[in-house]
Amino acid sequence: MSRLSLQDKLAILSDAAKYDASCASSGTAKRSSRKGDGLGSTEGSGICHAYAPDGRCISLLKILLTNFCIYDCAYCVNRVSSNVKRARFTIDEVVTLTLEFYRRNYIEGLFLSSGIVRSPDDTMAEMVEIARKLRVDEGFRGYIHLKTIPDADPALIEQAGLYADRLSINVELPTDMSVKAFAPEKNPVTIRKAMADVRLRKEAAAERSHTGRRGARFAPAGQSTQMIVGADGATDATILGQSTRLYSSYGLKRVYYSAFSPIPDATAKLPLIRPPLEREHRLYQADWLLRFYGFALDEITAATVDGNLDLHVDPKLAWALANRGAFPVDVNRAPRDMLLRVPGFGTKSVARILTTRRHRTLRYEDLVRMGAAMAKARAFVTLGGWSPGALTDSADLRARFAPPPEQLSLF
Amino acid sequence: MPTIALPILGTAAAWRDAARGLLAAGVPPQDIVWQHGAVAADLFADAPATSGPGTATVPRSFVHLAATVCWHSDPERFGRLYALLWRLQGSDGLTQDHGDPDLAKLRAMEKAVRRDKHKMTAFLRFREIAPVSGRRRFAAWFEPDHHILEPVAPFFMRRFGDMDWVIATPALGATFTSGSISFGPGRTKPPLPEDATEELWETYFRNIFNPARLKVKAMTAEMPRKYWKNMPEAAAIPDMIASAGARATEMQSAAPTRAPARAAIIGRRLGMTDDTPPVDGLDALRRDAEGCTRCPLHRDATQVVVGEGPSDAPLMVVGEQPGDQEDLAGRPFVGPAGQLFDRFADEAGLDRSRAFVTNAVKHFKFVPRGKRRIHQKPDAGEVQACRWWLDAERQLVRPGLILAMGATAAASVTGKGQGIMKRRGTFEAAEDGTPVLLTLHPSYLLRVPDAGARAAAERDFRADLAAAARWLADHAA
Numbered sequence: 001m002s003r004l005s006l007q008d009k010l011a012i013l014s015d016a017a018k019y020d021a022s023c024a025s026s027g028t029a030k031r032s033s034r035k036g037d038g039l040g041s042t043e044g045s046g047i048c049h050a051y052a053p054d055g056r057c058i059s060l061l062k063i064l065l066t067n068f069c070i071y072d073c074a075y076c077v078n079r080v081s082s083n084v085k086r087a088r089f090t091i092d093e094v095v096t097l098t099l100e101f102y103r104r105n106y107i108e109g110l111f112l113s114s115g116i117v118r119s120p121d122d123t124m125a126e127m128v129e130i131a132r133k134l135r136v137d138e139g140f141r142g143y144i145h146l147k148t149i150p151d152a153d154p155a156l157i158e159q160a161g162l163y164a165d166r167l168s169i170n171v172e173l174p175t176d177m178s179v180k181a182f183a184p185e186k187n188p189v190t191i192r193k194a195m196a197d198v199r200l201r202k203e204a205a206a207e208r209s210h211t212g213r214r215g216a217r218f219a220p221a222g223q224s225t226q227m228i229v230g231a232d233g234a235t236d237a238t239i240l241g242q243s244t245r246l247y248s249s250y251g252l253k254r255v256y257y258s259a260f261s262p263i264p265d266a267t268a269k270l271p272l273i274r275p276p277l278e279r280e281h282r283l284y285q286a287d288w289l290l291r292f293y294g295f296a297l298d299e300i301t302a303a304t305v306d307g308n309l310d311l312h313v314d315p316k317l318a319w320a321l322a323n324r325g326a327f328p329v330d331v332n333r334a335p336r337d338m339l340l341r342v343p344g345f346g347t348k349s350v351a352r353i354l355t356t357r358r359h360r361t362l363r364y365e366d367l368v369r370m371g372a373a374m375a376k377a378r379a380f381v382t383l384g385g386w387s388p389g390a391l392t393d394s395a396d397l398r399a400r401f402a403p404p405p406e407q408l409s410l411f
Numbered sequence: 412m413p414t415i416a417l418p419i420l421g422t423a424a425a426w427r428d429a430a431r432g433l434l435a436a437g438v439p440p441q442d443i444v445w446q447h448g449a450v451a452a453d454l455f456a457d458a459p460a461t462s463g464p465g466t467a468t469v470p471r472s473f474v475h476l477a478a479t480v481c482w483h484s485d486p487e488r489f490g491r492l493y494a495l496l497w498r499l500q501g502s503d504g505l506t507q508d509h510g511d512p513d514l515a516k517l518r519a520m521e522k523a524v525r526r527d528k529h530k531m532t533a534f535l536r537f538r539e540i541a542p543v544s545g546r547r548r549f550a551a552w553f554e555p556d557h558h559i560l561e562p563v564a565p566f567f568m569r570r571f572g573d574m575d576w577v578i579a580t581p582a583l584g585a586t587f588t589s590g591s592i593s594f595g596p597g598r599t600k601p602p603l604p605e606d607a608t609e610e611l612w613e614t615y616f617r618n619i620f621n622p623a624r625l626k627v628k629a630m631t632a633e634m635p636r637k638y639w640k641n642m643p644e645a646a647a648i649p650d651m652i653a654s655a656g657a658r659a660t661e662m663q664s665a666a667p668t669r670a671p672a673r674a675a676i677i678g679r680r681l682g683m684t685d686d687t688p689p690v691d692g693l694d695a696l697r698r699d700a701e702g703c704t705r706c707p708l709h710r711d712a713t714q715v716v717v718g719e720g721p722s723d724a725p726l727m728v729v730g731e732q733p734g735d736q737e738d739l740a741g742r743p744f745v746g747p748a749g750q751l752f753d754r755f756a757d758e759a760g761l762d763r764s765r766a767f768v769t770n771a772v773k774h775f776k777f778v779p780r781g782k783r784r785i786h787q788k789p790d791a792g793e794v795q796a797c798r799w800w801l802d803a804e805r806q807l808v809r810p811g812l813i814l815a816m817g818a819t820a821a822a823s824v825t826g827k828g829q830g831i832m833k834r835r836g837t838f839e840a841a842e843d844g845t846p847v848l849l850t851l852h853p854s855y856l857l858r859v860p861d862a863g864a865r866a867a868a869e870r871d872f873r874a875d876l877a878a879a880a881r882w883l884a885d886h887a888a
Binding site: 006007010011012014015017018019032033034035036037038039040041043047048049050051052053054055056057058061062070071072080081082083097100101103104105106139176185189192193195196197199200244245247248249251259261262263264265266267268274277291297352353355356358359360362363365366367369370 | 515535538568569571589606608611612619621624626627633642662663669674701738740780
C-alpha cells in the first residue's frame, strides 16, 4: 500500500466520521488562555464555525483515529466487510491538526472517535493519549469530545473523563434486538453498563470529600448518545420510549437521532431506502417536548398514527389538534404549563408572556412582538383583540397547517 | 440644543455617562443631538454639567440592554435608548414588558448586535503571518455589520492568549501583541499571505459533508452568503451542492460489493475470543444470568444484578430488587437501603463480608420520570420468573439461615408474601427446610414518614438482625 499524505488521511477519516450527528461544544467548564500560558477557551455556549450544505454545523474537528475496524455493523461505512479506503492517523497528526485548525479559528476543539482495532483497550489508550497530549503537553483549553469504546478498561474511561469535556457511547439502534441483528459484535448490555459507569464516576467526582474538596472534574459537559433512525423497523414511539429511559437512567445531556443515510459500499443486509429527514426533525421536536415542555411520553405517542409521528405537522400541533377540548387558552390567565402546550409558543415566548402579564393585560399585537408564531397559535388562544371563534373546532384546521396533498403521478 | 458626540472607542461607557448627566439635568430626549465618532473631545464641552453619578436609578436589565445596543450601526440608537430611559423614570414595570413597541425595537437591535458578535467569533478566519516576537502571529480580515470589534476583542484575547494577532475591519483595527491589546484605524482589505493549512481545512469541509442529505436553506440560515467571501472553505460550496445529487444516487444504486478477504479472517478470530472458563459456579451463574430474558424487566434495566458474597456463607440475605444505584453499579446493596442495612448489620454484630447478599428479583423495575427513575414493585410473575435464579444461588451457597427482607423476598423464599408486619421476627422454613428469618425491608425504614413509626420500625429491624446474629452464633459449628 502506498503511503498516504496527511491530506489523504484527513479526507478518509473525516468522511468516515460524518455519520455521527453530535457536534455540541457547549455546557462545559469555563476555561481561558488569557494569561498566555496555553491556547483556547470555553465559555458556556459553543460556537458553530461553519455549516456544510447538509445543514449541519461544524463546530469540532470530527475525525476517526482510524477507520480500520474488526466489527461488522451493517449500517456503518467502516465495517470490516466494507471496501472503503482505510487509513490511520498517528497521535501527533491528530494533535497537530487540532491545534493548527484551532489557531485559525476553524473549530472549537476535537471530536475523536475510532474504529476498533486489535483490542478495545489499545484503541482507547491511544485516544486517551491524544487527549492527554493536548491538555497537558500543549496546554489546550478548547473542547474535547471522546467517543468511548464500550468494552475498554474502566481505568482508561476514568482517564478519558479527566481530559475530555464530554464522553459518549452510541446505543446505535433503538432496541436490543436490532443491535443484535445489525451490530452482531456489539452488546447492548455492555453499552448500557459503560453509560452507567460514566454517570457513577461523574457523580463521585462531584461529591465533596470530608475536607470539603471536590475531586478532579469528570467530563464536565456530561455524556450523550446517538440512535440511528430508520435502519430498523422501530417506530417513533419505541425510539422515544428508549430515549426517555436513557435520559432518566444515565443523566444524558443529549440523545442524538440520526436518520439512516445511504453510505458508500452499503451492505445488502439493509434496504437503502432513505428515511425522510423530516422524521429526524420530528423526533427532536418530540424529545424537546418531553424534556422542556412537560409532556408525558404517552401524551405524545397517543397523538401518533401506528406509533409514528405525523410528518406534516409538528408533534405539539398534533397533540393540540387531538385535544381541542383543552383550547382555546386564555393567554392572560392560563398557568405556565398550559401556555407551554400552545402550538407556536416556545419556552421563551411563555417566559415573556408571564413577566409581561404581571403588569398589564396582553393583546394580540403583543404576542407578535414577543416572537410567538401566531400563524400557528391563533387557532388555540384567546386574548384582548383576538378570539378564534369557531376556528379551534373547525374540521379543516389540520389542513391549514399541513402541506397540500400531492396528486399521485399518472405516469 | 446640546450635541453629544460619542467616541468610537468606549462608546457604551461614554453614552452611559452622558445619559446619566442629561437625565440628572432634566434634558428631554427631543432636545438632544447624538453623534458617533465625531472627533474632537472638546465637543463634550456642549454637554450640560453632570451632577455626578448615582442620581438616576435604572433597572439592571436596561443597563445591559444599553451596553449592547450602543454598538449597533443605526444612528438612531443613542436617541432611542435615551428616550426609553426617559420613559423609564416613574414606570416601574416597563423593562419587564415584552410587548412594548419601543422596547421591542431596542431588543431587536440588541439581538442584531449579539448575533453579529457571535457570527464574528464563528466565521473570522486567521492566516499565519511573520512573527514580530517569539510568539506565532496571525491576521484576519472581517466585515461586521455593527461596531463590534471592541466589545468582541476580549473573546479573542481569552481564546488566543498564547499568540499574537491582528484583526482588521473597515472601521477599526485590533492588534494583540505579547498579551496586550491596542486599537487603531480601520482600513481596506489587506493582502494576507497564503496559508497552507487552508487546503487541509477545505479537505475537511468537503469530506465531513454528507451528500445524501442536502439542506442548503438550513446552511444559509445560519451562515448567510455575505460571510462567504472571507471564509476559505466557502469556495467549495457551489461544487459540493452541484455534485451532491449524483453522489447520493451513485451510493444508492451501487451494487453491494464482496467483502474483502480479511473480513472473514477477522470474523473467525473474533468468534474465538472471550472463552475464558468460569472461575467457579457463581461466576458461571452470573454469566448465564446476563443473558436472562425470562421476564420483560431485562429490556429497561442496565444490567442483571446477581448476589455477592462467599460461596460458603452461613447467612444469605435476600432483598427485593436492585435499585437505581445497584442497577448502575451492577452490585447488590450499594444504594441508600444497602448502606442502611450495612449500618444496622454492623451494630447487630453481623459480618456482611461473611454473608451472601442477593435479591428476589435481579433486574431493576422502574418508570422513567424526567431525570429520575421511580422504583416499581415487581409483580408476582416477575418474582416467579426470577425465583429460578435465586434457587440456583441457594443451591450453590447452601446457607444455614436465610434472612428475607420485605414482602417480595418473603414471597420468593417462603411462597407467601402477605402479612409481613405480623410475621417479621419469626422463623419459618423454605420449601427445602432451610430456616428463614423474616424482617422488614430497609427501604421501608427510609420511607416511613412518621417519626414514631420509624423509630418502631428501626427497633424491630435491629432486633431481627440481632436474632439472626444469635442464630448464627448458636449454629456455628
